Amino acid sequence: MNSTPRILVVDDELGPREALRMILRDDYDVVTASNGSQALDYLDNSEFDLAILDIRMPDINGIELLEKVKKKAPETEVVMITAYASVDTATNALRNGALDYLIKPFEISAVKEVVEKGLARRTSSAAIKNRLSELQVTNESLRYEIERAYNNIQKHYMETVRSLVAAIDAKDSYTKGHQERVAMFSTLLGEALNLPRGELDLLQQAAILHDIGKIGIPEQILRKTTKLTVEEFEIIKQHPAIGAEIISPVEFLNDAVPIVLHHHEKYDGTGYPEGISSEQIPLGARIIAVADAIDAMLSDRPYARAKSLSQVREELRVCSGTHFDPELAEIALKIDLPSRRFR
Ligand SMILES: [Fe+2]
Incomplete structure (x- = not known):
């Protein structure tokens, strides 16, 4: 005026x-x-x-x-x-x-x-x-502060998760860095499927977390180098549900819960914990199942030597439609897998 x-x-x-x-x-x-x-x-x-x-x-x-x-x-x-x-x-x-x-x-x-x-x-x-x-203006700057604090919480939570994952790596008989490599293979598969950025981020989070439930499995079972008994295998089979339970109270990880829970389901319904099949299994869980198997096959483990790339590809072909989603197995056959063996 x-x-x-x-x-x-x-x-x-x-x-x-x-x-x-x-x-x-x-x-x-x-x-x-x-x-x-x-x-x-x-x-x-x-x-x-x-x-x-x-x-x-x-x-x-x-x-x-x-x-x-x-x-x-x-x-x-x-x-x-x-x-x-x-x-x-x-x-x-x-x-x-x-x-x-x-x-x-x-x-x-x-x-x-x-x-x-x-x-x-x-x-x-x-x-x-x-x-x-x-x-x-105040409202806008508060919104910005809250968003920044929320992102910080997410970042710190993921850092905590990564240290937990490192603790599992130390407990497990798997080679170090398994979860990170599963995340890498999952991302390669997700990119080949043209998944949007948000889905890729979720996939990566879920892949890092997929075995977090192993924190609840006795070390002597995880580190066992001989064949597991039926009872021991039943205990191992609890890790997806334990993992899902660990992350479910965390709001920003809600979408990762079903992926973690179902990462050991098989395409033909013979997996665990629920024995669901094909499209009933969340896409992220089907992707992680393939990525998990690729990394396991490429790694030296106490009870099995690492497979060569051609053996891995053969396994992907053989198990397409039984263990693996056939479409994902097909994509995995085309991606550039690292030739070096882990460990
Ligand atoms: Fe697992």
């Missing part, structure tokens, strides 16, 4: 128009218009804090003009001018957003009072608007 408030007076009759100018000119910057069209031209080119509109005018009547002013400059306060006979119309104008009305002939004190009231409302509306936009 300017330091001197600007007032637009619109009346087709010279008498009342000039009377208002005389009453207000000492305190305000007053512009007068003799019809609605001229008033709208003024409003196009400059801002007014308050407009005083006569209701009865020949071209655009005051009620129509009020509507146009409120549309063009919603913050401009509007006061209507009426004769006694049309107080009802003026009351109607109030319902359409006018602040008040003045009755002809004007009383100087009434004019001054209504103008002061209008300008005070204009000032407080502007202050509220400013406060709102300040709050919006």
Whole structure:
């Protein structure tokens, strides 16, 4: 708002128009218009804090003009001018957003009072608007802070998970870095499937976490170099469910839970824990099953030497449709697998 408030007076009759100018000119910057069209031209080119509109005018009547002013400059306060006979119309104008009305002939004190009231409302509306936009800025920066804190929590959680994974690596008879390599092979498969970025991130998280449940399996079973007994294998089979239980309270890992739970399911339904088959198995779990097997085959383990690349590919072919999703086995046969053996 300017330091001197600007007032637009619109009346087709010279008498009342000039009377208002005389009453207000000492305190305000007053512009007068003799019809609605001229008033709208003024409003196009400059801002007014308050407009005083006569209701009865020949071209655009005051009620129509009020509507146009409120549309063009919603913050401009509007006061209507009426004769006694049309107080009802003026009351109607109030319902359409006018602040008040003045009755002809004007009383100087009434004019001054209504103008002061209008300008005070204009000032407080502007202050509220400013406060709102300040709050919006604060809100935006709080949202940013919360998002940053949330991302930090995620990052720290994943760091904790990685150290847990390292602890499992140390317990397990698998070679070090198994989970990271499963994540790498899973990502290669996911990229070959053209999965969107979000799905790839989820797949990577789930792959890192897939064996986290082994933390709950006795070390002597995990490190056993001879054939497992039926009872021992039953215990090993609990690790997907333990893993799913470990990560399920963590909200941002919710989507990884079914992938972790089902990473030992087989395409033909002979896997565990639930024995579900084909498309019932989440895609991420089917991908990790292939990636997990590839890494296991390429690694030296206490009970089996690492297979050559051609043996791995042969195994993928043989188990396509039984252990592995045939479409994924097909893709795995085409990706560039590392030729070096792990460990
Ligand atoms: Fe596993």
